Amino acid sequence: MPEPAPTTPRPxxxxxxxxxxxxxxxxxxxxxxxxxxxxxxxxVPQALSFLPWLAVPAAMAVLLALSARRRLLAAWSLLVALTxxxxxxxxxxxxTTARGPVVERLRVLASNVEFGEATDALVEMARRxxxxxxxxxxxxxxxxxxxxxxxxxSHPHRAVVDGExxxxxxILSVYPLAARPPIPAAMGMPxxxxxxxxxxxxxxxxxxxxxxxxxxxxxxxELGRVxxxxxxxxxxxxxxxLAGDFNASQDHAALRAVLDAGxxxxxxxxxxxxxxxxxxxxxxxxxxxxxxxxxxxxxxxVRGVRFLDLPGSDHRAVLAELDLHTGR
Numbered sequence: 001m002p003e004p005a006p007t008t009p010r011p012x013x014x015x016x017x018x019x020x021x022x023x024x025x026x027x028x029x030x031x032x033x034x035x036x037x038x039x040x041x042x043x044v045p046q047a048l049s050f051l052p053w054l055a056v057p058a059a060m061a062v063l064l065a066l067s068a069r070r071r072l073l074a075a076w077s078l079l080v081a082l083t084x085x086x087x088x089x090x091x092x093x094x095x096t097t098a099r100g101p102v103v104e105r106l107r108v109l110a111s112n113v114e115f116g117e118a119t120d121a122l123v124e125m126a127r128r129x130x131x132x133x134x135x136x137x138x139x140x141x142x143x144x145x146x147x148x149x150x151x152x153x154s155h156p157h158r159a160v161v162d163g164e165x166x167x168x169x170x171i172l173s174v175y176p177l178a179a180r181p182p183i184p185a186a187m188g189m190p191x192x193x194x195x196x197x198x199x200x201x202x203x204x205x206x207x208x209x210x211x212x213x214x215x216x217x218x219x220x221x222e223l224g225r226v227x228x229x230x231x232x233x234x235x236x237x238x239x240x241x242l243a244g245d246f247n248a249s250q251d252h253a254a255l256r257a258v259l260d261a262g263x264x265x266x267x268x269x270x271x272x273x274x275x276x277x278x279x280x281x282x283x284x285x286x287x288x289x290x291x292x293x294x295x296x297x298x299x300x301x302v303r304g305v306r307f308l309d310l311p312g313s314d315h316r317a318v319l320a321e322l323d324l325h326t327g328r
Contacts (some may be wrong), residue, residue, distance in 0.1 A: 013067070013068040013069060014068070016064045016065070016067045016068035017064070017065065017068035017070050017073060019061075019064050020060075020061040020062075020064035020065040020068060020070065020073055020074075020077060021061070021073065023057040023058070023060050023061040023064065023077075024057065024058055024061035024073075024076065024077045024080055026047065026054065026057070027054040027055070027057055027058040027061075027080050027081070027084055028076075028080050029044065029047075030044060030047045030048055030050075030051060030054055031051070031054065031058075031080055031083050031084045031087065033048065034048065034051060034087050034251055034253075035083065035087075037253045037256070038253055039211070039216070039220060039252055039253045039254055041216060042211075042213045042214075042216055043213075045211035045216055045219070045252060046211060046212075048249070048251045048252055049249055049251070049252075049288070049289040049291075050288070050289070051084065051087060051088070051249075051251040052084075052087075052088040052251075052275065053288070054084050055081050055084040055085045055088070058077055058080045058081035058084055059077075059081045061073075061077035061080075061081075062074055062077040062078045062081060065077050087251065088275070090250070090266075090269045090274035090275065091250040091256060091259070091266075091269070091274075092250075092259055092265060092266065092269055093265065094269060094270060094272075095270065096265055096270065096296070096297075096298045096299075096300060096301055096302075097298045098298055098299055098300060098301045098323070098325040098327070099325060099326070099327055099328060100325045100326030100327055100328050101325065101326055102301075102323045102324065102325055103196075103197030103198055103199060103324055103325065103326055104196050104197030104199075104323075104324040105303075105321070105322070105323055105324075106131075106132040106133065106196065106321075106322050106324065107129065107130065107131040107132055107133075107319060107320070107321050107322070108131060108132065108133045108135070108241055108243060108267075108294050108319070108320045108322060109125070109126065109129060109131035109133070109134045109135065109317060109318070109319050109320075110135040110137075110243040110244055110245075110292055110293070110294050110317065110318045110319075110320075111125075111134070111135065111136055111137070111292075111310055111313070111315070111317040111318075112136075112137040112138050112207075112244075112245040112292065112310075112313055112314075112315040112317075113136055113137070113138055113139055113143060113310070113312070113313055114138055114312065114313040114314050114315065115138050115140065115165050115166060116138065116139060116140045116142055116143035116168075117312040117313065118310045118311060118312030118313035119139070119142070119143040119146050119147065119312075120146070120312075121310050121311040121312050121313070122134075122136065122147070122310060122317075123146065123147065123150045123151065125308060125310065125317065126151055126154070126155070126172075127151075127154075129308075129319055130154070131319065132173065132174045132175065132196075133171065133172070133173050133174075133175075133194070133203060133241065133243075134147075134151075134155060134171065134172040134173075135169075135171055135203075135205045135243045135244050136169060136170045136171070136172070136205075137166075137169050137187070137188075137205065137207040137244050137245045138165070138166045138168070138169070138187075138207075138245075139168045139169055139170045139188075140163065140164045140165055140167075140168045141162060141163075141164060141168060143168065143170075144158075144160055144162070144168060144170050147170065147172060148170075148172070151172060154174060155172040155173055155174055156174075157172070157173040157174070157175065157176055157177040157194075158170055158171060158172050158173065158177065159171045159173075159177055159179050159180070159190040159191060159192040159203075159205075160188075160190055161182050161188025161189065161190045162188075163187075163188055166187050166207075167186065167187050167188055168188055169187065169188030169189065169190055169205050169207055169244075170188075170190065170205075171190055171191075171192060171203055171205055173192075173194055173203070175194040175195055175196050176194070176195050177192035177193065177194050177203070178192055178193045179191075179192050180192050180193060180202075180204075183204070183206075183222075183225050183226060183229055184225060185207070185208060185209070185222045185225065186209050186218070186222070187207045187208070187209065188205070188207060189204065189205055189206055189207055189208075189226070189244075190204075190205050191203065191204035191205070191229075192204075193238075196239075196324055197324050199239060199299075199324065199326075199327075200238060200239075201238065201239040201240070201241060201299075201324070202233050202238050202239065202240040202241070202242075203240075203241050204229065204240070204241070204242045204243075205243065205244040206226050206242055206243065206244040206245075206246050206258075207244045207245050207246075207247075208222035208223050208226065208246065208247055208248070209222055209247065210247040211247065211248070211252075219247065219248075219254070220254050223246070223248060223252075223254035223255065223257070223258060224254070224257070226242070226246075226258050227254075227257045227258045227260075227261040227262070228261070230242060230258055230261045230262025230264060230295075231261035231262060233262060233297075234261065234262045234263055234297070238297075239296075239297050239299035239300065239324060239327075240262060240264065240295075240296070240297040240299075241294065241295070241296055241297075241300075241322075242258075242262070242264060242294075242295040242296075243293065243294040243295065243318070243320075244292070244293070245279075245291060245292050245315060246258075246291055246292070246293050247291050248291060249275075249289050249290055249291055250266070250274070250275070250290075255293075258295070259295065262295070262297065263297065263298060264295040264296065264297060265295065265296055265297075265298070265300075265302075266293050266294070266295055267293070267294040267295070267296055267302045267305050267318070267320040267322070268290065268293065268294070268305050268318070268320075270296075270301075270302035270305075271302050271303075271304050271305035271320075273305050273307070274290075275290055276290055276305075276307050277289055277290055277316075278290050278291060278292040278307060278315055278316040278318065279291050279292065279314060279315050279316070280314045280315075281309065281310075281313065281314050281315060281316060282314045287316065291315075292315055292316065292317070292318050293318065294318050294320040296320075296322060299324060299325055299327050300322045300323060300324055300325070301322070301323045301325065302320060302321070302322055302323075303321040303322065303323060304320075304321045305318065305319065305320045305321070306318075306319045307319075
């Protein structure tokens with residue numbers, strides 16, 4: 001009896017298999033880097049900003065692989081889709097271990113005014129929302145002059161890194177500030193100690209370089225310095241509010257290192273608002289990634305977080321309402 005002729009895959013199935021392989025390739029690499037806790041090289045850090053959305057092509061790859069009757073490819077695509085979906089969960093604990101009575105209730109506003117273009121809008125926001133601490137990234141000399149003049153009555157204290165364009169930054173405060181040296185970086189990262197509710201609180205603005213091509217190593221290096229600073233403050237036991245435009249999301253190992261080094265919490269995470277996108281605002285599509293954060297130590301509890309549109313800026317501002325505890 002003659003043997004049956006070998007069957008060859010139908011062209012449609014071959015095409016579906018190829019499409020499935022292409023669709024799952026990027027999610028495999030990016031989710032693998034997330035699993036290994038590395039940011040790797042360009043274009044991985046940029047692609048990590050899209051990690052939650054990569055579950056979509058991975059899921060499409062599952063369907064295409066099944067239609068092509070490629071079980072191994074379907075199983076791999078399903079594993080990648082499920083792993084990607086798992087990593088969309090918020091990073092870190094959802095509560096702090098703050099102890100003792102509340103000594104101060106305060107509001108913290110973190111904003112990027114995009115080369116000073118949103119300065120006037122920030123003045124209006126500050127007068128409306130009445131934050132106690134205002135962290136301002138990309139605040140050039142004109143921006144600093146405008147803010148300190150317009151808010152002199154409400155926020156007489158400040159810590160400044162003087163610079164033009166994106167290199168200038170300022171922290172404005174209703175509380176007295178004792179200046180601290182800035183973290184060395186291409187863009188300003190001023191810091192100070194604020195006397196709040198009878199406690200000395202470290203306040204620091206973070207604004208590392210963005211992870212664009214040919215700049216990823218510098219981005220990692222600057223976030224590494226922020227992590228080193230957070231670890232130093234943790235060892236002193238001082239309360240810390242670290243806020244600003246981190247140019248990183250929870251999917252970047254460099255930001256998770258900052259959280260872990262300082263035992264810090266993202267206020268948005270504690271307010272059940274993790275992954276609320278803050279950037280970019282000025283595209284036809286809505287913002288897709290959260291890179292603006294208010295990070296707090298265990299001395300605080302978070303009452304709420306709001307994300308506010310700031311006309312003139314490509315970032316949304318983050319307003320966090322905090323309770324500072326005695327710690328004992």
